[in-house]
Amino acid sequence: MEIHTNIPLKNFVTMRLGGNARFMTDVRSIDEIIAIIDRAAAQNLPFYILGGGSNTIVHDEGFDGIVIRNRIMGQEILSETPSEVSIRVGAGEQWDEFVKKTVDMRLTGIEALSGIPGTVGAAPVQNIGAYGQEVAETIVSLDAYDTQSKTLVSLSNDDCRFSYRNSIFRDTEMVRYIITFVTFRLYKSAPQPPFYEAVQRYLDEHTITIYTPQVIRDAVLAIRTDKLPDPKLKPNNGSFFKNAIIEDWQLTDLRETYPDIPTYNMPDGRYKVPTGWLIEQAGFKGKLLHGIRVHDKNALVLINESATSFADLASARDEIAGKIRDTFRILIEQEPLEI
Template identity: 60%
Template sequence: MNVHTNIPLKNYLSMKIGGQTRFMADVTTVEELQQLVSNTKAKGIPFFILGSGSNVIARDEEYPGLVIRVRIPGFEVIDENATTTTIKLGAGELWDDVVAKSVDMNLIGIEAMSDIPSYCGAAPVQNIGAYGQEIADTLLSLEAYDTEAEKMVTLSNDECKFTYRDSIFRTEARGRYIITSITLQLFKAAPEPPFYKGVQNYFDEHSVTIYTPQAIREAVIAIRHEKLPNPVERPNAGSFFKNAIIEQWQLDELLRDYPDAPHYEMDESRHKVPTGWLIEQCGFKGQSLHGFLVNPANALVLINESATGYLDLSLARGEITQAVQDRFRINIEQEPLEIA
């Protein structure tokens, strides 16, 4: 394990902005992680856990601490019966590699989350999800290093407090737990309709009538490639805004003025409205703001065309969120975490 100094964060983040981090290190075992965190705490140095860098942004100022990249491997079937297969995954496994393996095993549960750029350890942090699935649906438990108690712990699904694109790891326990493995329970069954609208539309357009995990995966990859620009070619952080979760009164108000506004019921009193639609109604889709292009194919995505720093991103974000608030009285939230 080597600790490197003065590393430009923009080289490790898909948005390609951000200053330096004072220290950076990769760990491949739990023991390395425990030793590194112990030494860091003893010296009073802050730390941040970085996954693939696809859902993280950094400020222009130097981060005065240690960025840790957890690369612990592992793919193990730990239980199996007639209907389910339970798999334990190291935090350093690439998420899409795991999805591909599960599809090859003819399992369902995460196939609609294909092509998400993430590591397994980062997946529960924001409760990653796509096209009707989220990791909260299949995660049984996870193992993590508790940096306060300085010991390994196991957290159940309930203890992670999953909500839409959120968890305990982004809220009250941010920075406390470092995930080292996750355990998923997947299912031995064929996917059944109704499918998420985008997936069903793809099936209809391509005359797909035999539903398999591979068919779902292929559809999702094709849809994502059409809507989401490749961050290697066009720097971006994926969906920059979360879809809006609104109360019933807000939905009533929205439908009064926009009867055809898309919306999805979350529970009896809350509804999800596509934030990309809200941004598009404000006229931003395809527009450039402070060096960022609002993706013409998906207004949730901000593409860094010429921005040189965090200030540019802050200005673009502010214009969009304020416009949505002024027009719809709906607050939209940034999805990527910030290194701080």
């Protein structure tokens, strides 16, 4: 395990902004995780676990601690029945490579999460979701190192307290657990309609009526390619803002002025409003703000076109969020974590 010093973090996050990490290292085993956490504690250094860098934005002053890149690999089938399969996957595996493998196995459950960048270990942190699926729906449990008790623990799905783009790992226990393996339960049955609106539209336009995991993966990848710029070519974090969640009374008020406002019912009786729609209605779609371009095909995406600092990104973010607040009386939240 090599420890590097004064590493430019902008080279490791997809927005390509931010200062340096005082220290950085890769860990490939649980023993290495324990060793580096003990070392950080002995030197009173904060730590941050970095996956693929697509859900992290870095402040201009950088990180005065140690950034740990989790590279624990491995995939193992734990159990199999005529209808389902349980698979345990290392946190350092690339998410989309894992999705592809499950689709090749003709398994259903995460095929609509195709094309999402990042690692398997990062997926539970923000409870990634897209096109009608959330990763929480397939997670049985996960293994982690508890930096408080200094023990290896297994957390159930309920323990993770998954909610919309959230979990204990980015909330109440943000720096407590280091995820090492995730166990998924996937299914041998074919995907079943109704599908997410954009996916169904794609299937209808291409006259597809036989549904397999590969068909859904192909549809999702085609949709994402059209709507989401490749971060290797255009630095971005994917969807920069979470969709807004509003109360019934808010929706009633908004419909008086915006009768065509799109909404999705939430299980708790609230409503999800596409933040991209709000940003577009506020006139930001395609605009350049402080070197940050609001994507002209998907207003949820902010592209670093000419920004040179985190301050530029923050100014663009705050300008958009402020206009949404003033126009719709809705507070929108960013998805990426900050260090």
